[in-house]
Amino acid sequence: GENVxxxxxxxxxxxxxxxxxxxxxxxxxxxxxxxxxxxxGKRPQLIIDIRSNVGEKKDQRIAVTLNKTAKHFSLHIxxxxxxxxxxxxxxxxxxxxxxxxxxxxxxxxxxxx
Amino acid sequence: xxxxxxxxSWVICKSGTSVKIECRSLDFQATTMFWYRxxxxxxxxxMATSNEGSKATYEQGVEKDKFLINHAxxxxxxxxxxxxxxxxxxxYICSANPKDEQYFGPGTRLTVT
Numbered sequence: 077g078e079n080v081x082x083x084x085x086x087x088x089x090x091x092x093x094x095x096x097x098x099x100x101x102x103x104x105x106x107x108x109x110x111x112x113x114x115x116x117g118k119r120p121q122l123i124i125d126i127r128s129n130v131g132e133k134k135d136q137r138i139a140v141t142l143n144k145t146a147k148h149f150s151l152h153i154x155x156x157x158x159x160x161x162x163x164x165x166x167x168x169x170x171x172x173x174x175x176x177x178x179x180x181x182x183x184x185x186x187x188x189x
Numbered sequence: 190x191x192x193x194x195x196x197x198s199w200v201i202c203k204s205g206t207s208v209k210i211e212c213r214s215l216d217f218q219a220t221t222m223f224w225y226r227x228x229x230x231x232x233x234x235x236m237a238t239s240n241e242g243s244k245a246t247y248e249q250g251v252e253k254d255k256f257l258i259n260h261a262x263x264x265x266x267x268x269x270x271x272x273x274x275x276x277x278x279x280x281y282i283c284s285a286n287p288k289d290e291q292y293f294g295p296g297t298r299l300t301v302t
Contacts (some may be wrong), residue, residue: 117280118296119282119293120293165233169291174240176223176291177223177284179232182231182232
């Protein structure tokens with residue numbers, strides 16, 4: 077089955093700096109790669125996703141890149157703000173109906189002002 | 190976006206008792222729903238895939254006789270934690286994906302005393 081590795085586990089940056097979180101996946105059949113932000117005690121919130129037919133996607137300060145050959149994808153947050161502080165999870169899912177997302181272990185991002 | 194609800198949002202029970210958690214898709218039909226468990230400061234771990242009208246598929250290491258799943262309709266899946274023990278205390282989250290994006294319920298905080 078799919079296995080997703082995520083690094084780093086913790087990341088501390090100064091406000092205004094960029095943050096990068098990297099993930100690798102094992103199943104070449106995976107074709108959907110979302111990123112979630114989770115605040116304490118709440119459900120994960122989708123912040124951006126990318127499909128395997130696209131190499132990069134951007135939404136304001138957030139971007140995701142995908143390298144299918146290397147089986148890795150990354151989240152880039154620019155101009156970080158204190159409210160970006162949260163736990164971020166990457167996930168992957170094969171292109172099969174009724175298949176669940178498999179999550180990385182998460183990255184705790186702390187943005188200090 | 191699609192809406193998934195969960196009930197209850199939190200529950201405290203005594204060791205040895207059973208607890209039922211409901212997951213509903215409010216504005217779409219879900220032939221498949223997913224149950225995740227999240228321990229403090231850890232990632233979401235897939236427990237099982239709930240299939241409407243048939244048996245659930247459990248992940249390796251998840252006891253099917255302890256975590257009973259019933260998906261009796263296209264909008265409702267239930268997870269029953271039987272003979273709960275303190276180590277079952279966790280955050281349980283259900284989800285469904287009507288299309289690519291996977292929508293999560295708000296989660297149920299279970300505390301077993």
